[in-house]
Amino acid sequence: MKDDHTTGTARDEVTLGRIETEVALLLRLGEATRRGTGTMEHRLLDRAAYVILRHLANAGPQNVSALAAKLNLDGSTVTRQVSAMQRDGLIARAPDPTDGRGTVISATHAGLQRMAAVQAARTRLYGDILADWSADDRETLAEMLHRLNGALESRNRRR
Template sequence: MSAVPEFGDGTLGRIETEVALLMRLGEATRRATGAREHRVLDRAAYVILRHLADAGPRNVSALAARLNLDGSTVTRQVTAMERAGLITRAADPRDGRGTVVSPTDAGLDRVAAVRAARTRLYGDILAGWSAEDRTALAGMLERLNSALAAHVQRR
């Protein structure tokens, strides 16, 4: 078991502060952005549809586990998304008793619109950064997300 870092470590304190600000400002930026594309999906629907688009059909339990969410939460979100025509349910080919969810064309279109709008937004925000700095940021965020995911999976 690793030692708990002391609060006196200035670098770790800065990281904690910057991650907290990143999460707050990321959501504030999404809400404040005037582009309609940013609001065609709520955050939960976007994350679920992005995962399904990348990974293919999943049952709700697998989806909840992958997204580190409670199964009942994902079930409610999936039900709302199904009513909105963003996903469909089908019999699980591995276990006919269960179902899997898949994105519809409308769901995929909305994900693509949000992703494109976010990409343009970050392009504008980071326009003054060098290509090397943008690449370094992408790599560091990927490493941070991997470390966070590994931490959650160990719990």
């Protein structure tokens, strides 16, 4: 007779291996789908600009350090991305009212418009991809992805 703990552990390892594989495929296929979509809206922003604009739209103006911490990126990486976005008119810099030496970054109207166009195009794309899924299955997927992202954020905050 098998030990339930050993059997459960082996089953957990198989399940975790499947999750790792599926997440890796999700990331690869998601990016390939974005690149392969023929509509212009998907090309209005690169992935980094989209993520930064989504965060600024939700959280409001931020200094680069706070933005880098929230996005779990190096400050120099965010500074480069923000500089490019400022050149493109997607974000604006203003003096930081809490630190006279610093600046805060905010999304411009043009940046928010582009972000909204990309978001709408992505929503339509996922609507097409998941068209034959039931509403309950789509809701379950949304909830599970939310929980996974929350667990990933929590782990990254602890590091």
